[in-house]
Amino acid sequence: MTNTSxxxxxxxxxxxxxxxxxxxxxxxxxxxxxxxxxxxxxxxADAIIAVKEKIRFCSVCFNVTDDDPCPICRSTxxxxxxxxxxxxxxxxxxxxxxxxxxxxxxVLGGVFxxxxxxxxxxxxxxxxxxxxxxxxxxxxxxxxxxxxEGETTAVYLAKxxxxxxxSVSRIARGLPMGGDVEYADAxxxxxxxxxxxxx
Amino acid sequence: MTNTSxxxxxxxxxxxxxxxxxxxxxxxxxxxxxxxxxxxxxxxADAIIAVKEKIRFCSVCFNVTDDDPCPICRSTxxxxxxxxxxxxxxxxxxxxxxxxxxxxxxVLGGVFxxxxxxxxxxxxxxxxxxxxxxxxxxxxxxxxxxxxEGETTAVYLAKxxxxxxxSVSRIARGLPMGGDVEYADAxxxxxxxxxxxxx
Numbered sequence: 001m002t003n004t005s006x007x008x009x010x011x012x013x014x015x016x017x018x019x020x021x022x023x024x025x026x027x028x029x030x031x032x033x034x035x036x037x038x039x040x041x042x043x044x045a046d047a048i049i050a051v052k053e054k055i056r057f058c059s060v061c062f063n064v065t066d067d068d069p070c071p072i073c074r075s076t077x078x079x080x081x082x083x084x085x086x087x088x089x090x091x092x093x094x095x096x097x098x099x100x101x102x103x104x105x106x107v108l109g110g111v112f113x114x115x116x117x118x119x120x121x122x123x124x125x126x127x128x129x130x131x132x133x134x135x136x137x138x139x140x141x142x143x144x145x146x147x148x149e150g151e152t153t154a155v156y157l158a159k160x161x162x163x164x165x166x167s168v169s170r171i172a173r174g175l176p177m178g179g180d181v182e183y184a185d186a187x188x189x190x191x192x193x194x195x196x197x198x199x
Numbered sequence: 200m201t202n203t204s205x206x207x208x209x210x211x212x213x214x215x216x217x218x219x220x221x222x223x224x225x226x227x228x229x230x231x232x233x234x235x236x237x238x239x240x241x242x243x244a245d246a247i248i249a250v251k252e253k254i255r256f257c258s259v260c261f262n263v264t265d266d267d268p269c270p271i272c273r274s275t276x277x278x279x280x281x282x283x284x285x286x287x288x289x290x291x292x293x294x295x296x297x298x299x300x301x302x303x304x305x306v307l308g309g310v311f312x313x314x315x316x317x318x319x320x321x322x323x324x325x326x327x328x329x330x331x332x333x334x335x336x337x338x339x340x341x342x343x344x345x346x347x348e349g350e351t352t353a354v355y356l357a358k359x360x361x362x363x364x365x366s367v368s369r370i371a372r373g374l375p376m377g378g379d380v381e382y383a384d385a386x387x388x389x390x391x392x393x394x395x396x397x398x
Contacts, residue, residue: 004262004269004291007253011246017239019231020224031289032218034250034263040216041251045244047210051233052240054206063203064233070203090230092203 008034060131062107062124064089072096072104079103081138085128085157087111087145095143103141106131111149112156125157132164139167146173146191207233259330261306261323263288271295271303278302280337284327284356286310286344294342302340305330310343310352324356331363338366345372345390 008030015026033041057063058070065071072078072092082103086092087110095101108123120126131137142157144150158168174192175184184192207229214225232240256262257269264270271277271291281302285291286309294300307322319325330336341356343349357367373391374383383391 004257004264004271004288005254007246007249007265008263011250014243014246017243018228020227025219027289027292028219029217030250031287033247034254034288038251041247044213044216045247047206047213048232048240048244048247050206051210051229052237055204055233058203064207065203066206072203088230089203089233090226093226 057107061105062109062127063092063105077102081136082141083128083131083137083139084141084143086143087150087153091143091145103139108144108153111144111147111153113149120156123153125160128157129160129164132161132166137166139169141169141171143171256306260304261308261326262291262304276301280335281340282327282330282336282338283340283342285342286349290342290344302338307343307352310346310348311355312348319355322352324359327356328359328363331360331365336365338368340368340370342370 011030011033012023012026015021015029016023018026021029033044054066055064056066056068058065058068058073060069060073063070063072067074079102083106084095084101084103085106085108086095087108089107092105092107095105106124106128108125108128110118110123112118112120112123128140132140140157140161142154144153144157154170158170161168172195173188174195175181175188181189210229210232211222211225214220214228215222217225220228232243253265254263255265255267257264257267257272259268259272262269262271266273278301282305283294283300283302284305284307285294286307288306291304291306294304305323305327307324307327309317309322311317311319311322327339331339339356339360341353343352343356353369357369360367371394372387373394374380374387380388
């Protein structure tokens with residue numbers, strides 16, 4: 001049995017297509033839109049369209065941006081000799097939130113994933129090599145996720161970047177702050193041991 | 200620190216206004232829209248607008264509908280002498296999914312909530328009384344939620360409807376099917392005992 005309104009049913013289906021939104025949550029969201037003032041519904045719809053129409057990728061670092069180059073690449077305040085390589089635009093945000101990093105970024109647009117047909121050519125790796133060769137970069141920090149795919153990509157990047165005479169490092173993997181050794185998985189504990197530093 | 204794209208940041212804020220959507224989920228949804236094909240983003244935006252533009256309330260039962268009266272009130276297949284009173288349009292859906300109910304509905308649009316300033320005048324109670332008086336209704340089933348507010352509303356409705364010579368009943372409250380006595384709260388167990396039926 002469906003709703004008495006096909007229009008409402010359609011919105012529920014659209015919401016249910018979003019990641020992590022099940023049928024029940026989609027219902028709740030659709031009913032919220034139904035009961036919300038028309039202005040706030042229109043704001044949401046407009047914001048969705050604007051994202052598709054206005055956002056582009058920075059031609060330098062491939063982060064998402066309204067203006068090309070992005071504010072970080074344009075900034076005179078950043079150390080352009082230091083590049084942090086991340087998988088996705090939201091990873092940039094995580095580093096910016098942390099607040100202390102003053103270098104620039106390079107967004108790969110993913111990591112190696114043979115099953116999905118994603119290899120070096122599908123990622124912004126050629127562009128990274130070009131930046132390292134041409135833009136006076138001294139150090140590359142590889143900040144792909146500590147997953148199997150992220151590690152593989154990191155090893156590959158280190159192999160092709162090191163011969164270019166640049167320092168290549170990998171972000172530390174270990175216990176998260178506020179974490180608990182007791183509940184950490186074996187791999188994390190292993191990494192935390194390997195990466196220990198003198199105090 | 201915000202995103203490098205104000206447009207993206209704005210969409211995140213819009214998503215975060217939806218009920219049950221926190222900042223992190225809003226990020227994920229916004230990035231999904233960013234990476235989704237333009238068509239699917241437009242479908243979502245259009246569906247949001249359509250809900251505000253096309254949906255109205257049924258002038259008989261106050262359920263949401265694309266056409267007035269709603270398909271249930273228009274149907275010649277339903278017993279119009281039996282009315283099930285619910286809080287919200289999604290409650291109608293729950294009964295329709297259950298499948299056996301052949302009467303019609305009346306959507307109150309909420310329940311008494313003095314703190315929010317919701318009393319009899321804010322709900323479709325006058326309209327319900329009018330239906331009971333004019334439309335040949337024999338039985339009213341009160342299916343407001345078994346919450347403090349829902350129970351108060353149910354008691355009030357029974358008090359004003361019974362003098363009109365109509366049979367008034369309340370849906371059963373007890374252990375949910377598949378539930379477990381051990382984990383049921385005391386109130387539910389009490390209701391299940393009170394509402395016991397001979398087998």
